[in-house]
Amino acid sequence: MSSLRPTPTPALVVPDEQTWTMADRDPADLGADVTYSIARARRVLVADDLPPQLAEPLAQLRAVADPGNGGHVHDTHGEDTPEHAAHGHGDGDDAHHHDADGQDQSAHEHGEGHDMMAIVGEPSADGLVMEPIELRYGPLATPLPGGLAADVTLDGDVVAEARVEALLRAEPSADGRPASPDALAAAAWGEAMRRADAAPAAAGAPAAARWVRVAGIELERAINHLAWLRAFMRLLGWAEVVASVTAALIPLRVARRSLPGGPDRHTPGAVEAASDLEAAGEAIGALARRLDGSRALRLRTGGLGAVRAADAAERNLAGPIARACGVTDDARADDPLYRLLGFEPVVRQEGDALARALLRVDEAEQSAQLAHAALNRVANGDATAAQLRSPTATVEGPRGPLRARRRADGWDLDARGADAARSLAGELMVGEEWAAALVALASLDLSPWVVGR
């Protein structure tokens, strides 16, 4: 009994559990049982640095979560003050009022003289004429990253139309320093910008610091993939695997905290982090073997959202989406530091939701091993790290290559394939039953951050 946890409290997490985990804060640390049901939630956990684009959706969420108290709920990390009810509530003339999770309640109008006993319009795929339902899924209180929203038209419970939108854009930093344009890939963006930075300090970094940065990027990738996997398993309603992933995240997060800090120091923290990574690698490996042989996962996700290699190349898709359909495209393959570590890209062929899920688990295991190998080089005093500096630097982030180029007045930043993936998401959802469409959408691990515009 002493190993049993105290009772967690159902909580909505804003912007989402994945973002919290990437910021080194797990809602489970606060005794939260993450839920996407406003009815079930008894708390709302709000991140300290919530993007401004999510302020209004959060206000709506609070209003519906606790309408009788003016939107005041038991908050953590948020303003603990009453909120005014969201606009549109109780306004019967507003044909597009939104619930707190942004669900649009409107349905298509059929013109004047609408007869309540007869539904007119085009027949659906099965020949029945049904009233289409429009809803906006997101940007909060869903298994997707906070800031990602899908405008969907349902034909019964089948998706007839879908469009996925990312709402978040990074604000430029006040002091002019390069700020990561994507909170879900801060370490990778930081490394890309550092390599592209013409400042002399970046050129003479010792080998140990470069290995530590490799370890940091790989840790970020592993944590990102596992955090995504946890949200995906919550979508599938698989409680046991959610618990297993949470357990596998712990040594990764501890290792990230143990990483030597600063660009020019290496400390005994590298040894501690390496031992945590060994434990993490074993836990992730066990998880990977379980999921790889899981018939239940295969039945639930196999064949959904399939992307062919030819389509991936034509659309210029990148990252795990492309590698899951056989495209061997990984910026790390061209990186001399990774070649020294013996890196080989992980690739699968099926291109469906199952392949994307299993690929990310495999990559998470590989990343733990790469980070471990990099830190071992630090601990062993290995000085054979290549110098890396170029005007345009590319680093493989958790979702694909991230490119940075320093200009005189700022930065050119590009996340190749991100926009293509979002437009692909809408197409993959069409024609699928709602739950299957969500699995296809969630399997893409889209970023809610728009970079470069």
Add this chain to the structure above:
Amino acid sequence: MGGGPGRPRLARSLALGGGPVSDLTPLAVFAVAAAGAAIVGLLEQLVAGVRPAPLALARAAAATLRQPLSRPDRRDGWLFHLAPGLLLIAALGALAFVPWAPGFRGIDLSTGAIAFAAALAYVTPAIFMAGWGAGRPLAVVGGFRWLALMLAYAMPLAMIITAVAAPAGSLRPTDIVEVQHAVPMALVQPLALALWLPAALAVCFLPPFDLPQADGELGGGAFSEYRGLDAALIGFAQRILLVAVSGMTAVLFLGGWQGPLLPPALWMALKTMAVAGLFLWVGRRLPRLEVDRVLSLAWKVANPLAILAIAYAGLITLLFYR
């Protein structure tokens, strides 16, 4: 309580006492429901790897009750507000037909086993009313899912009850318990048990059959708009359903209250909680099933096999029970 000579009409026995229903039956059923729901709550914590904490359960219930009732703008008022109560009545009705001991038989009807299934049928309109009444797209989807699924679950349930009742020659649950004095029906009719268990779990809309509410897909689905007392009633009703189907599983397949050394009611309670614990454990081990796959399995696999189970039951009845 319960039992007695002849089969007096229900209304008369309520007035006179004795017969299939005594004056204390409603109170006793509610007491069993409350105790069972509390124990199920503790089992949920244990299965989830959480330290069982009755106080935490009580605090959670109190917090839910403190919430104000929800009034969704586009709700269908009557359907929305009646649904939780109907769900609770269905659950209590099903529980009332479960016998717990020779001296505590609930509503002891000669057709009690089928009446149990009939009571469960009211879960269907309750959940559909909840989904439709909320007026939100994903709530409606949840309600329609249940409408399609419950029919698929209900048919195997009724057929398996028939199969299990055949050796007893009676649909009275106490007779079914007594016919298992030598061998439990779980060993005599394993096919029937294998079909009963998923159907019984599905009727409680618990994972992996939590399709009408589906936290990740539907954000609470058919129940997404309920707060306060309504939400508490739904949670209470779901736990009572679990106690009811687990108890009937013990009656139909595990010999009910029969067992050595311990008092009958305690045996029945242990068997019921073991089945409930099994259901909760399975729910954590598997991902949520897809609607289409469940329907396909129910109609194309479970129902034909249930017919086979009836035929098999007839054969063993002729060979061993007559």
